[in-house]
Amino acid sequence: MENNLTAIIDERIKELKITSLDISFNELADMYKNDELIITPNYQRTFRWDISRQSRFVESLLLEMPIPPIYAIEIEDGRYELIDGLQRISSYLNYRGLLKELPVEPKMASDVLIEDVDENDEVLEDEEDTAADVERGFALSGCDIIPELNGKRFDDLPASMKIKAKRSFVRMDVLRKGINPQLKYHMFKRLNTGGEKLSYQELRNCSIRLIDNKFIDFINDLASNADFLQTLAYVSKNQKKKKFAEELVLRFFALKNKFSSFSHNVDSFLTEYMEEISMGDTLHEPKFNYFKEKEVFENTFRILNNSLGKEAFAVYKNNSQKLSGFNVYQYEAITTGMQSIYEELVNGSYPISKFTEKIKEAKMDKTFKLYTVGGGKNSSGVLMNRYQFIVNKLGE
Template structure:
């Protein structure tokens, strides 16, 4: 049996890294030549305010240390940035914003960064890159940042774990954004599942049913998380141990790593058929709370789980029931004390998850 030291040595050998000091001028050129890719699936651009970006530029000018960045070397030898995007994009915007993609949804091109909020050298406020002397421009371009390269020979599962640990708990990425990036890192099987999530998210009836999802959540891929959440609630309640984040992580990883079966064609048809039905019955009032017959508030995830899976489990039995009767039954049921006991405080427990789904299911069966 291998000793602990041998096991550790073997793990270390599965991931190969190299550390280099790249100047910011080199980074700008690499990005311009498409030798350094900033993948939108990895990290959304421009979470930093102009003040945060400006203080980074100020730190570079003052030759203060800048935290290292991480890139993955893909099969073509091209680097893909996986950690440090705010720093890199801030410097690129300051030097040459035309190299960065436009900002969705308006697709507005970025303007030159005008420094503001500099607290160590206040005279920098109001300056653009072109306003600086050649000496200061060159100082910025020649300043270096330690770059850790995860080599393409590294085992994909180790690259994946490294990405999760770099980003979990940080403010740069939300949970679903981390899952999406992690999926890409795991290779073709991960890309296949991520592409599937995107296709389901783009389905018109699903979009209408989750219209009440907050815009801030949509910007953090909350709609994609809802797709994943439906399949997890339908197929993997046994994996739920109290943390929604861990539950969805585990379910997605198990699919990508082929630890559990996922029939794409069947699941796609299930999803589309279900949301066509829900959209016809409830529309954008499907997953909100009610006071009487009046919808209130935004999308409630616990209601979403209960209604989607509860309906799915009896869909064939209730297809011929009048739409108005199904709608009224759901509206009445989510206001019952029984349903509320499964969605209130402490709702993130497996028995509560199962209880709220069963409540919707059993209520609908009363119509048959």
């Protein structure tokens, strides 16, 4: 048994095909300029460091502090794609004024499509904006070990310091071409459990592409659906940047199709569902009817937008219809529960006016409110209670 386990581990090590290089930041900049190093593939996160964090990284280079390794994948023609290290490399390139395009979060369609929320309305979890400051060739600001560096652009540095920055080395581990896609996926997922904090959906969006693009591209495409976005009017801007809308699309399909498999932790449940669909696509064992599922999603949110609009998943205050914020548990219960009468809603035999009335009754019901409060983790019993509440209410 021991010999067999050793052989399995040795075989996995061979499959990883990793080459380690000690490379200067100047060489990385040359590779980037010549398109030999791709720093923004689809699975990479966005550039988030503000000027202070970028400045402190440059300060670390000048002080010859140790730099954590970066990781890349070898692709065609001997080029590399970065899978970990975007914040560090982009900070160096940004300070030198070399970034060709800025890998920042684009303006979301929802910022245009969703009606503005009244200033007096509460928005849940609206945190400070975390977008990076991406001014090319910026002046250092926030250096706390050598504050004399603050205000200095790269061209302002003495020649010796410019050379020191260029010649600073970093270890780059390269996954060679031909590595098993699932090993790439697991390596990426483990690399990105630390460093710049990602939301679970950002991590899924990045890492699952190392297995297959089809399902995650499908999720991201539906996240820009106009009816869907109107129902998310009370989702905060910071949540949108962290791909919460995409997570909600994933929640819809995971709960609709694998409700009975849910046990306790939503994040693990969603990740496992995405892995199951994506790996099935890779192995040509389709477990997901893309055409049919897209139709169900679009019809579901067309009905919700036409009947409730931005009130669909907002909380009603004090048994009145004054709205306070987006409630993810109402989202789960309503979108999943209404599938019990999906055909009747689509063909018109269940009137939209009656649907609107029943959902509003549910949202103001004390029992339903009790089912739709709590922390980030769920129990299958509570999930079933709120789902069944909606099913029963619609069936009255």
